Amino acid sequence: MRRRTIGLATALALTMVSTMPAAALASAGAPRGPELLSPRPPDVKTLPEPVAQALDEARKLAEQHPDDFGEPWVDPETGQVVLATVTGTAGRLAAAQGKDVVQRQVARSRAVLERIKDGAIGQPDIPDGAAVRMTRIDAEHNRVIVTVNRTTDALLRALTARYGADAFAVEVDPAFNPSKSSRSDEGPHNWGGAAEMTIRRAPDGSVAGCSSGIPVWMPGDKSGMLTAGHCIPKGGFVFNGNDTNYMGWVSENDRENWYDGRGSTLIPGQSVFRGDLALIEIPNGTSGYYIYRGSVSNAYTSIIGQLAPRRTGLGDQYCSSGYKTGELCGWKVSNYGVNISYSGGEIVRNVVSGYKSGTCTGHGDSGGPTYFVMSNGRVQVKGIHSGGSNLDGSGDCREYFTDVWDALDAFPGIFPRVLP
Known part of the structure; x- marks a missing residue:
């Protein structure tokens, strides 16, 4: 800059x-x-995996001791992780992190x-x-x-x-105007990645259309599906495939974290904002081990082979998938822990920001998954799409998603359905 x-x-x-x-x-x-x-x-460089892992550990440490540490980063000159210390306690904890991590005193x-x-x-x-x-x-x-x-x-x-x-x-940036994102007839499979979901919101019964996200296990051997909280902000019922197949339901507050007109809310009992999430419980069926990929008109599926091994880091590359635009790859992470004020005034808090050139996400992609395609063709799930800039357009694109690790923290006991 x-x-x-x-x-x-x-x-x-x-x-x-x-x-x-x-x-x-x-x-x-x-x-x-x-x-x-x-x-x-x-212009963000992808970090070597050992450095990305070390940064992830440093971020966890700072989150656990937020009054003692600043926000860690990677020194662009040395490639080392820098632990920003504020107190003596931070200095002692940082010293235990190993030789590849250096300390730097900061004010905030x-x-x-x-x-x-x-x-x-x-x-x-x-x-x-x-x-x-x-x-x-x-x-x-x-x-x-x-x-x-x-x-x-x-x-x-x-x-x-x-x-x-x-x-x-x-x-x-006078042109910056991010908005929420809002594959048809997937039927009863309950796969992630962009089957259009018809959502009947409580309590007024209004209807919204969003994408399915990441299939998950829930406590008690139940099936579930992650999607975006702004799709179903007061709970309600979800139908899969043009309103023909009942998928499940979302309970208000404890299984969604969005308030219409305001944005991200805290899950009861938690003190950290977790982006834009909702957890659908599927009572009469199962969620599959697949997500949809490909274009809207020529969709295919891939097996979910892995949960991302760490929180998303700078420079990570990924794809998104939604029923409006299908699969879009070439995204690269530019920031994390970002707050975004969407065009309607609602604020999504603590999301990952990505960018690319070409086709942008569209209205209706909300709730779809973000993921990395592994060498064996299976996908490593990374998060849930919330919104973007230049929706339904092309050129300079921005994309915002909730890290899957925030979903695991938001809803203890869930885990993505994977077939390694």
């Missing part, structure tokens, strides 16, 4: 230091504004960064806050990047007063 720093004398003048709270003033330092970033297509913990990431988006008390469309952690610089589709003095002043100028950077 091309970077530039602005000051109070510019057209994007920010609040005077005297108006900032003490904590923000201490963080901001000199009276200046946040760094402005110009958007450009992501993961917990602080998460609060900024969540607090800078979707807040009605922030002037012109609707311009904020995405927030994500910039681990290397120990800050949050706030993506906006327009800038105003009031918005920049409010964010700076609240967090301090060095706690965030602003990426200005």
Whole structure:
């Protein structure tokens, strides 16, 4: 990204230091504004698997001790995983991670960064806050990047007063307009990957169309299917194949994490947002070991051969599949732990962001799986598609999905149906 720093004398003048709270003033330092970033297509290198595994372990450690660690990252110069430490406890824990992990002291913990990431988006008390469309952690610089589709003095002043100028950077992208994504007649197979599902939502009985996702085992030897929470935000009944075959049901709150008009919600008893998920219980049948692939008009299936061995990392390549656009491959992960403000104002929290050029996902693909195609032709499931940018179009595409490991944490006891 091309970077530039602005000051109070510019057209994007920010609040005077005297108006900032003490904590923000201490963080901001000199009276200046946040760094402005110009958007450009992501250029993320795929990590060697040992490094990706080490980063995954570091992320788990930071999640378990969010007040002691910052967000870890991979040093682009050395290729080593960097554990950002805030406290002495973090330093002692980091020392036990091995020689391939280095420490770096930072000012803001993961917990602080998460609060900024969540607090800078979707807040009605922030002037012109609707311009904020995405927030994500910039681990290397120990800050949050706030993506906006327009800038105003009031918005920049409010964010700076609240967090301090060095706690965030602003990426200005006027074309950024992500939206939720909304294979026909799959019949009673209950396979994942894009059979169109007709969803009769509770309590009003309204109808939505989405894609089936990842078939799973549920506790008690029951069958289930993962899909997107925004497809069925208050629970309801699901029919597979043009409203002709009853699939199952979703109970409100404990098996979906979406609130219409607001976005991601917390699963009861949990403190981490888990993207955009719903778990369908299939009471009178089973979910299969297959997902649909190929085009909408020429679909075929592949066996689910593996659960992704770790959370999705930067540079990972993957495919998506939905009933509207079929299989789309060539996606590459550009970020994780991202908050996105969709065009209707709802916010999906803690999703993976991918990009590619060519055909984009479409309305109706929501709930379909994301996956990696293994050398034996079977698939390794990675997550559940939520939405994207440039829907039903082509060119510069963005895609957002919930990591399958977040689904396992959201619904304890489930596991993807696999045939290794």
